[in-house]
Amino acid sequence: MATIFSRIAAGEIPSFKVAESEEFYAFLDINPMAPGHTLVIPRNVEDDYIFNLDPKTYEGLWAFARKVALAIKAAVPCKRVGVAVLGMEVPHTHIHLVPLQSEADMDFRKEKLHLSPEENKAIAERIFQEYEKL
Numbered sequence: 476m477a478t479i480f481s482r483i484a485a486g487e488i489p490s491f492k493v494a495e496s497e498e499f500y501a502f503l504d505i506n507p508m509a510p511g512h513t514l515v516i517p518r519n520v521e522d523d524y525i526f527n528l529d530p531k532t533y534e535g536l537w538a539f540a541r542k543v544a545l546a547i548k549a550a551v552p553c554k555r556v557g558v559a560v561l562g563m564e565v566p567h568t569h570i571h572l573v574p575l576q577s578e579a580d581m582d583f584r585k586e587k588l589h590l591s592p593e594e595n596k597a598i599a600e601r602i603f604q605e606y607e608k609l
């Protein structure tokens with residue numbers, strides 16, 4: 476059965492795309508901890524636990540996430556891009572990439588930001604443009 480994230484990667488559910496490749500997809504988190512908070516997923520491997528991925532998909536996912544993180548750093552003012560893997564909510568492996576000004580930006584319990592569609596669109600486009608340059 477398709478997960479919400481595989482449906483997003485397939486374009487069946489809308490998302491703010493920031494990067495894509497044949498195997499992987501990156502899009503803005505709908506409830507961001509910081510502007511530019513991005514999720515990186517394998518398109519077709521829906522296992523909900525990252526350490527269950529086959530080695531090739533696992534390594535490819537991190538290599539893709541690295542490029543996306545470089546693009547985020549270039550597009551969104553931040554000191555660095557933090558990375559986390561939780562998977563407590565959505566049963567489809569995903570990596571969180573979060574632009575950080577301080578440690579507090581990576582607190583999954585804090586109240587999430589509410590950005591307008593226009594703000595999300597502008598952020599996603601900036602990251603996408605930076606990703607395309609890499």
Ligand code: AMP
Binds near residue numbers: 503504505560561565
């Ligand atoms: P977790 O599974 O604990 O890593 O959390 C799942 C993350 O996915 C949360 O940060 C949610 O805000 C995010 N999320 C859930 N549904 C969507 C969606 N349709 N589009 C973008 N992000 C989502």
